[in-house]
Amino acid sequence: MCGISAACAIVLLLLFPLPRKTGAKREAYACVWEDGTSTEETYLSAYSALSGVEDGGEMLLSREGKTGVISPSDAFSHFIGTLSYGEFPDLLDLRSSELRRIERAAAYRLCSGRVWMSGGQSYVYDGERFLPETIGEVKEVDLMDGKISARSLISSGATSLRIFPNAEFDEKTLEGTAVRTVAALPPYSAENEGVYLDTPSGRRLLCGLPHVLDFEMAECRFADEGALLPCTNVRSLTLLFVGNGPNNAGSYFRGELAHLFSTGKEYLVPASLERVRVTGGVLVSHAFYRCRMLKEIDACGVDAEKIKEDAFLDVTDLKLLHSPRTDVRLQGDFRTTLLPCGCTLFERIENTEGV
Numbered sequence: 001m002c003g004i005s006a007a008c009a010i011v012l013l014l015l016f017p018l019p020r021k022t023g024a025k026r027e028a029y030a031c032v033w034e035d036g037t038s039t040e041e042t043y044l045s046a047y048s049a050l051s052g053v054e055d056g057g058e059m060l061l062s063r064e065g066k067t068g069v070i071s072p073s074d075a076f077s078h079f080i081g082t083l084s085y086g087e088f089p090d091l092l093d094l095r096s097s098e099l100r101r102i103e104r105a106a107a108y109r110l111c112s113g114r115v116w117m118s119g120g121q122s123y124v125y126d127g128e129r130f131l132p133e134t135i136g137e138v139k140e141v142d143l144m145d146g147k148i149s150a151r152s153l154i155s156s157g158a159t160s161l162r163i164f165p166n167a168e169f170d171e172k173t174l175e176g177t178a179v180r181t182v183a184a185l186p187p188y189s190a191e192n193e194g195v196y197l198d199t200p201s202g203r204r205l206l207c208g209l210p211h212v213l214d215f216e217m218a219e220c221r222f223a224d225e226g227a228l229l230p231c232t233n234v235r236s237l238t239l240l241f242v243g244n245g246p247n248n249a250g251s252y253f254r255g256e257l258a259h260l261f262s263t264g265k266e267y268l269v270p271a272s273l274e275r276v277r278v279t280g281g282v283l284v285s286h287a288f289y290r291c292r293m294l295k296e297i298d299a300c301g302v303d304a305e306k307i308k309e310d311a312f313l314d315v316t317d318l319k320l321l322h323s324p325r326t327d328v329r330l331q332g333d334f335r336t337t338l339l340p341c342g343c344t345l346f347e348r349i350e351n352t353e354g355v
Contacts (some may be wrong), residue, residue, distance in 0.1 A: 020152070026045040027101055031061055046070060046102045055084060059106050076103040083110070085167070085185065088118040088144040093146040096128050113139040115156070119146045143167040151247035153177040163188045169195065180211050191218040193237035194227075208234070221245060228260040233272050239280025248282050257291055269293070278302055283311035292317055298322040300343050321346040 005115045029041045041049075041061070045141040049068075057072030057080040072080070075098040082090045096104045098248065099282060104127070113123035115138045122135040135141075141158045145166035153161070154177050163169055163184040174195075182190040187198040193212045197204045204223030208231040215231055216238040217223070222245050228234065240246065245257040258267040267290045276294060279301030285308045288294060299307065304324035312321060316331050326336070326344045334346040 010282050028104055029070045031068040031070050033066050035066060039068070041070065041102075043101050043105075049107050050051060050102070050106060051181070053106050053110050055080065057081070059102065059104075070102065073100055073103060075099055076107070076314050079103075079107060080110075083142075087164075088116070091116060091123075091130050091144070094130065114142065115140070115158075116142045116144055117148050118144045118147065120148075142161075143169065148173065150175045150177055153179060163190075163195070169197075169206065170227050171224065171229050174207055174210055177210055177230075179209065182209065192216045194218060196220055214238075223260060225254070225259055225262050225264065229263065229268060232270050234270055235272055236275035237273070238277045238279070239281075240279055242276075242278055242283060243281070246281035248284060255282060255287055257287060258289055282306040284308055285310050286314055287311040288315045290315055294318060296320045299324065300341055318346075319348045 027043060029046050031039050031041050031046070033165055046059070050059060051062040051065045051067075052276070054060065057077040059070040059072065059339055061068040061070065079094055079099065081132040082094055096107055099107060108125065108127045114125070115135055116123045116130065116143050121132050122132045124133045133154050135152055138156050138158050140160040140162065141153065141156065142162045142164065144164045145168075147168045150173055153173070157178055159178050160181045161174075161179050161183075163182065165185050165187065167188070169188065179191060182195055184190045184195060187197045193209045193215060194217065195206045195209075196218065197206050203219065205217060205220050205223040205227045207224070208215050208228045210230040210232065212231050212234055214236045215228065215234055217240050220240065223241075223243070225244065228237075233280070242257045243253065243259050245253060246256055247253070258269050261267055261269045269290050271293050273291070273293060273296075275296040276288075276291075277298040281302065283299060283302055283306065287308070288297070288311065292315055295317060296319060297312060297315065300325060307323065307325045309325075309326065309327060311327045312318065312323075313329050313331065318330065318332070321328070321330065321334070322339070324343045328346075330346060333349040335349055337345040337347070339345050
C-alpha cells in the first residue's frame with residue numbers, strides 16, 4: 001500500500017510540480033522621453049528601441065521619432081566611465097554581473113567591433129569580462145598603453161582610434177591606415193584632423209590624419225618631423241609656421257615645409273599638394289625646397305622682414321603668390337598687384353609664344 005501511495009505521489013509531482021521561487025522581481029526601467037512623458041519599459045521593449053549610450057551611461061531609446069533616456073545604475077556609470085577614462089587594470093576588473101539586464105545588453109553592443117590594446121596585446125569584451133584575443137577586423141581601437149603598429153591597424157581595418165594617456169603614439173602609427181577619426185585624452189588631443197601632444201615646452205603637432213585633403217594646423221608651438229607623412233593625398237595646408245616651429249633662434253630649428261613630410265632620410269611631399277597658407281613664423285631661404293608642385297602660396301600673415309628673398313625660389317610651378325615682401329625672387333615671369341592688406345600679389349604670366 002505504501003508503495004502504491006509513493007508511486008502516486010511521484011506521478012502527481014511530475015504532472016503538477018511544486019511552484020518555483022521566482023527570485024528578484026522582473027526588471028523594469030523608467031524611461032523619460034523628450035516630450036516630458038514617462039514610460040515603464042520591459043527588457044524587450046527597451047532593447048528593441050535601444051539606440052545608444054551617453055558618456056555618463058544614460059541609455060538612449062528611439063521610438064516613433066522621439067528620444068528617451070533610461071538613467072544608469074551606479075555600476076553602469078562606473079563601467080562606462082572606465083571604458084572612456086580608466087586605465088587598463090581597471091578595465092580588467094569590470095564585470096557585467098553587476099549590471100542590470102538592459103545595461104549588459106548596452107555594454108555588449110557598445111563594445112562590439114572594438115578592441116583594447118595594452119602592452120602590445122589586444123583584448124575584447126565577451127559580454128562578461130575583457131579577455132586577450134588576437135586582433136581581427138574591428139571598427140575602433142582603444143590604445144590604452146604601449147604601441148600599436150600601423151600594420152596591425154591596417155589589417156584590422158579600424159576607422160577609429162582612441163588614444164589614452166599612457167599610449168605611445170607618433171605619425172608612424174597612422175601611415176597607410178584607414179583611420180578617419182581620433183579621440184584622445186590628455187596629454188594627447190585631437191583637433192582639426194590632427195593629433196597633438198602637450199609637453200612642458202608647449203603643444204606639439206604629432207601627425208595629421210591619413211584621409212585629410214585640406215589640413216589646418218591647430219594652435220601649437222612645434223611640429224614633429226614627418227608629422228604630415230600620413231597625409232598622402234593632401235591638397236592644401238594652413239599653417240601657423242613653416243618647418244618645426246615659429247622661431248629660428250634655436251639650433252634644432254628646421255625651416256623647410258618639406259620637414260613635415262620627412263622620413264629622416266628623404267622628403268615625401270605629395271604631388272597632390274597645391275596650396276599653402278602661412279599665418280606666422282619665418283620663411284627661410286629655400287623654405288619650399290622639394291615643393292615645386294605648389295600652385296598657390298599665401299604668406300600674408302608673415303612679417304615681411306621675416307621672409308628671405310629666395311624663400312619661394314624652388315616653387316617652379318607657382319601660379320599665385322600673396323607676399324608681404326615685394327622683392328622676392330621667383331622662377332618665371334610674374335605681374336604684380338598691390339593688395340588692400342599692403343601685400344603684393346604675384347601672378348604668373350603664361351608664355352603664349354607659338355600658340
